Amino acid sequence: MNQSLKGKVALVTGGTKGIGKAIADKLGNCGVEVIVVARTKPKDNINKHYFIPADLAQAESAGIIAKEIIDTYGKIDIIVNNAGANLTPKGGYSVLSDKDWDNELQLNLMAAVRINRALLPFMIEQENGVIINISMNPAKQPIWDTTMAYSAAKAALNAYGKALATEVGSKGIRVNTVSPGLVKTPQMEKYIHKMVESSPVTEEEAMKSLMDKVGYIPLGRAAEPEEIADMVKFLVSPEAKYITGAVYQVDGGALAVV
Structure with missing residues (x-):
């Protein structure tokens, strides 16, 4: 498998920490030329991935990223839409403003839609490519007081991925979704640390x-x-x-549905 990926060019959004960094490093170790996108340049870039600074919630970012990738590498083989976050306040429907809903949709759905739209023409021209959208378990198991808008955005991402896979499959492009459960990311560790600081628990x-x-x-x-x-x-x-048009749960068996 490692040899089969050598020489490919991959974009990993949100690729400087957590799941995105692990994906970028894994692909890089297989001989893939990896481009990572994030708002802030990482302090340590041991694997020397090509870095493009961008805020993917801004509509114009996708076109700028696509141009730089094609100008630099001349092609794109793999897109991993990993950028995303649960940004909204806790409390359920009554505390969520239109702005909260829009923020979730922009980062967790529209960022992937725009990146794919900007780069798919190049994949279609070469008649080959793979797109992976990173979702999350709350897309299928929302928690009303903490993930309502986030869950809705990720559920939309799942549906979008299936539709896109159906459209571009005949053109040589595969589209799949990976849906993690609880993952030991820096964000989760920060959340645990706050819990320990604010209450008498280990x-x-x-x-x-x-x-x-x-x-x-x-x-x-x-x-x-x-x-x-x-x-x-x-x-x-x-x-x-x-394999295309599928959603893969990688959650230790947590999702309680078939």
């Missing part, structure tokens, strides 16, 4: 509380970012050449 108790909130995890732990990257690595490889 780190282990805080983690258990978080796991209980997202639901029972049969494997009994959160995922490492590298475990999400492993699924992405497989799906972008020729070994997955007959």
